[in-house]
Amino acid sequence: MSFLDHLMPSDEAEMIRDSATRFTGAVSESALRQSDGFAAERWAGMADLGWHGVLADDAAGGLGLGAAEAAILAYAAGHARLPEPFVASSVTALTALRTAGVGIDVLAGLVAGSRIFAPVGFGLPVGLATPLSVAPDKEGASLSGTVPLCEVGPHTTDFLIFADGPEPMLARLPSVADGISIAPYRGIDGRHLGKVHLDDCTVGDEAILARGAAARNAVAKAEAFTVAALCADAVGTIDKALVLTRTYLNERQQFGRPLASFQALRHRFADIGVEAELARSMAEMASFAAQTLADPAPLLDRARARICRAAQTVGQATIQLHGGMGMTDEMAIGHYFRRLICLQALLGQEAGSLRLRSAALAAEIDAEASLEAAQ
Amino acid sequence: MVKNLEYRQPRDDVWDHIDLLLDDSLRAFRGEVRQFLRTAVPDETRARLDMGYSATKSEVVAFLKKLSAKGWVAPAWPVEYGGTGWSQLQRFVYTIELGNNAAPSVPPFGTAMVGPVLYTFGNQDQKDLYLPRILSGEDFWCQGFSEPGSGSDLASLKTRAEDKGDHYLLNGQKIWTSKAHYADRIFLLARTGEGARKQEGISFFVLDMDTPGIEIKPIISIDMSHSLNEVFFTDVKIPKTGLVGEAGKGWSYAKFLLGNERTGITNIGRCRRQVARLKRIARASHVGDTPLCADQAFLRDLARIEADLTALEITEIRLLSTGRDSAFANVGPSVLKLKSAEIQQALAELMVSALGPFAAGRGPQFVEAVEDVSDLPQVFFDGALAEYLFGRATSIYGGTNEIQREILAKATLDTLQ
Ligand SMILES: Cc1cc2nc3c(=O)[nH]c(=O)nc-3n(C[C@H](O)[C@H](O)[C@H](O)COP(=O)(O)OP(=O)(O)OC[C@H]3O[C@@H](n4cnc5c(N)ncnc54)[C@H](O)[C@@H]3O)c2cc1C
Numbered sequence A: 001m002s003f004l005d006h007l008m009p010s011d012e013a014e015m016i017r018d019s020a021t022r023f024t025g026a027v028s029e030s031a032l033r034q035s036d037g038f039a040a041e042r043w044a045g046m047a048d049l050g051w052h053g054v055l056a057d058d059a060a061g062g063l064g065l066g067a068a069e070a071a072i073l074a075y076a077a078g079h080a081r082l083p084e085p086f087v088a089s090s091v092t093a094l095t096a097l098r099t100a101g102v103g104i105d106v107l108a109g110l111v112a113g114s115r116i117f118a119p120v121g122f123g124l125p126v127g128l129a130t131p132l133s134v135a136p137d138k139e140g141a142s143l144s145g146t147v148p149l150c151e152v153g154p155h156t157t158d159f160l161i162f163a164d165g166p167e168p169m170l171a172r173l174p175s176v177a178d179g180i181s182i183a184p185y186r187g188i189d190g191r192h193l194g195k196v197h198l199d200d201c202t203v204g205d206e207a208i209l210a211r212g213a214a215a216r217n218a219v220a221k222a223e224a225f226t227v228a229a230l231c232a233d234a235v236g237t238i239d240k241a242l243v244l245t246r247t248y249l250n251e252r253q254q255f256g257r258p259l260a261s262f263q264a265l266r267h268r269f270a271d272i273g274v275e276a277e278l279a280r281s282m283a284e285m286a287s288f289a290a291q292t293l294a295d296p297a298p299l300l301d302r303a304r305a306r307i308c309r310a311a312q313t314v315g316q317a318t319i320q321l322h323g324g325m326g327m328t329d330e331m332a333i334g335h336y337f338r339r340l341i342c343l344q345a346l347l348g349q350e351a352g353s354l355r356l357r358s359a360a361l362a363a364e365i366d367a368e369a370s371l372e373a374a375q
Numbered sequence B: 001m002v003k004n005l006e007y008r009q010p011r012d013d014v015w016d017h018i019d020l021l022l023d024d025s026l027r028a029f030r031g032e033v034r035q036f037l038r039t040a041v042p043d044e045t046r047a048r049l050d051m052g053y054s055a056t057k058s059e060v061v062a063f064l065k066k067l068s069a070k071g072w073v074a075p076a077w078p079v080e081y082g083g084t085g086w087s088q089l090q091r092f093v094y095t096i097e098l099g100n101n102a103a104p105s106v107p108p109f110g111t112a113m114v115g116p117v118l119y120t121f122g123n124q125d126q127k128d129l130y131l132p133r134i135l136s137g138e139d140f141w142c143q144g145f146s147e148p149g150s151g152s153d154l155a156s157l158k159t160r161a162e163d164k165g166d167h168y169l170l171n172g173q174k175i176w177t178s179k180a181h182y183a184d185r186i187f188l189l190a191r192t193g194e195g196a197r198k199q200e201g202i203s204f205f206v207l208d209m210d211t212p213g214i215e216i217k218p219i220i221s222i223d224m225s226h227s228l229n230e231v232f233f234t235d236v237k238i239p240k241t242g243l244v245g246e247a248g249k250g251w252s253y254a255k256f257l258l259g260n261e262r263t264g265i266t267n268i269g270r271c272r273r274q275v276a277r278l279k280r281i282a283r284a285s286h287v288g289d290t291p292l293c294a295d296q297a298f299l300r301d302l303a304r305i306e307a308d309l310t311a312l313e314i315t316e317i318r319l320l321s322t323g324r325d326s327a328f329a330n331v332g333p334s335v336l337k338l339k340s341a342e343i344q345q346a347l348a349e350l351m352v353s354a355l356g357p358f359a360a361g362r363g364p365q366f367v368e369a370v371e372d373v374s375d376l377p378q379v380f381f382d383g384a385l386a387e388y389l390f391g392r393a394t395s396i397y398g399g400t401n402e403i404q405r406e407i408l409a410k411a412t413l414d415t416l417q
Helices: A003-007 A011-025 A029-034 A040-049 A067-079 A086-100 A104-112 A212-251 A263-292 A297-321 A323-327 A332-346 A349-374 B017-021 B024-040 B043-051 B057-070 B088-100 B108-121 B124-135 B250-263 B268-284 B296-320 B326-354 B363-370 B383-395 B401-414
Strands: A117-120 A133-137 A140-150 A158-163 A169-174 A180-186 A192-204 A208-211 B141-144 B160-163 B167-175 B185-191 B202-208 B214-220 B226-239
Touching: A003 A263, A003 B017, A003 B296, A011 A040, A011 A067, A067 A086, A067 A212, A067 A263, A086 A104, A086 A117, A086 A158, A086 A169, A086 A208, A086 A212, A117 A140, A140 A158, A140 A169, A158 A192, A169 A192, A169 A212, A208 A212, A212 A263, A212 A297, A212 A332, A212 B401, A263 A297, A263 B017, A263 B296, A263 B326, A263 B401, A297 A323, A297 A332, A297 A349, A297 B296, A323 A332, A332 A349, A349 B268, A349 B296, B017 B088, B017 B296, B024 B057, B024 B088, B043 B057, B043 B383, B088 B268, B088 B296, B108 B124, B108 B141, B108 B185, B108 B202, B108 B250, B167 B185, B167 B202, B185 B250, B202 B226, B202 B250, B268 B296, B268 B326, B296 B326, B326 B383, B326 B401
Parallel strands: A117 A158, B141 B185
Antiparallel strands: A133 A140, A140 A192, A158 A169, A169 A208, A180 A192, B160 B167, B160 B185, B167 B226, B185 B202, B214 B226
């Protein structure tokens, strides 16, 4: 499939978009606030619509689709600011599991919504090396280290852990296991997060899903799909922040006129609209790159950098344009702003993305120099 | 002094995300364009343009001859008028290659501005007379829209063409008329009547520049070059054949023209070449003892612009590919115009800052004086500043950035409730 084909959504993709829009459209502001970071019935509703299996094969009960369709759902989740770990479990963990070639039994639970995976040591936040190390053990392996940020909560049923060492590995452990401790906390946008500490945590051979290059490959693929999904989530969040701001500017009157009639505000709104379009372009490119390229990192780093910038610019401007109301917890706009902050952290921040791109540029400059010197 | 820093053509074996768009036939097409440009643009011209200078008229004429022989002067025109019949994607690739290969820019006044107006609204005689001469490179055109009192508010223009029965009598003044001193012909807006709204009563004319009563005065721009002019009309007779379309409908033709103008100016190819140039400068230039290519601040700036440029490219591709969201078709051109101006200006700024102290001087004497004390070959001096200075205009012409924001706000803040 070419990038142009990718830009033309299939009928199936349009159906998914419609059904997602209908589903999230029914989520009320009060329901969101009451759900305290996770609503079991919402998670089950997503399962009914096929969200958790969007990337899983038919045999596991999934839809067998790709990063583009996962991005449509992540966009909807962002637009409605759903706090549930859709990306973490249904995109990041599922992609790693699938790439590692795990059995249908493992995937089927995730797809059905009864198992919720928390990736540990890979995927989220993007672009960090795993802080977990692996040592050989008579029963299999022993894992140690601390991961400061994981999308883990009371709903988590399984950990999917990536640890590095002479032989890196991807292992699955139940959420309650010897040698694992969790310090739970909340994301700025209300999602469940936690610090996960592994202290000589023993994993038996049966829990090890992939080793060596296979494990690395599974994690790399998962990370690429994660970037694509988070980018789409951010664009959904940005779009909703723009909708709320447009409404506010047209309704609120000062000096006897709607705010939307003041040029300084009109131009600021135009500028954040431009940011949104650039972010949308990058999200389109990211899902295509994640799906089709063997080494999508150079493009995904650019996408992360650009989308983090857009998230920051749009978030700040939409608060400013709401005036004092933008500072209140009561207004939804602040909640979207906070989601954008959280998403930037999960995406590794603009600075982190640019750092990687800068290093790659330095290497490209070197390579060109030696190439030309050799000629 | 570091060697091997001169301009190099893009390589076919280096993968790039534009390749995402290409199938085998498009890749072959790009190869053909590159092959053609390798010989169609003399090395000297290429080197000068890559330094940041603009092409001389003779360089443009020579290049147009080569393009004309290929039939590639105005690819976007309908085939019946001499277009190539290429797909949008082929045109996209072609335009990128022109900029990326440091070819002289094809003057937009004939191909992108008046040409489409003539084949869309002109009569048969006008099409037969003017279009072939644009395609052959024989006729250079200039654009007489702006006036001293009418810039962003173009419809307030005052230049008047009075209907004298067998001709129109033109009096008034235009300003910022790019390349008028090179031009054989001018297309212009003038008032032929009054209406309830200022947009009414404006007509669109074409006129030979050697018609008696036309006077051109140069305006030297901040880069100390001459491309801008004032053009004065005193009792100039426009033959009736010079009226395009209907009298009084000129404003709608002008809007059609400006819409075309706005989409053709992203200059992605040139931006890509500038990124490549910055990388070469970074190999040779130093900040204190640190080579620029190890300077985190420089690399960060470059990485940020590169990400912006990629986003611009994808945005242009989205606009080309029909289908997805038609709402975007309205705002897309303004998004591209705003953002491409910003990126071009950011690149020029980074270029100048990369030159360090050597950004301050100008001209052959300066180049000679510092040649032996600079890390950089002289090819990088001088032109960068010219490019930076003239580049300030990218956010002014073709509808200023503020006017683009007005267009965007109208489309996204006012109407879509
Ligand atoms: C290098 C160059 C080449 C050009 N070539 C040509 C040419 O070949 N032919 C031709 O006809 N014209 C040409 N132009 C003219 C160009 O189209 C005008 O400069 C442009 O339309 C702006 O008009 P102005 O210069 O009168 O600025 P003004 O309209 O006076 O604007 C001055 C400033 O005020 C801002 N402004 C104006 N109105 C508003 C508003 N309503 N709200 C907010 N801000 C506003 C503008 O954005 C700008 O920043 C050229 C200009 C340049 C710089």
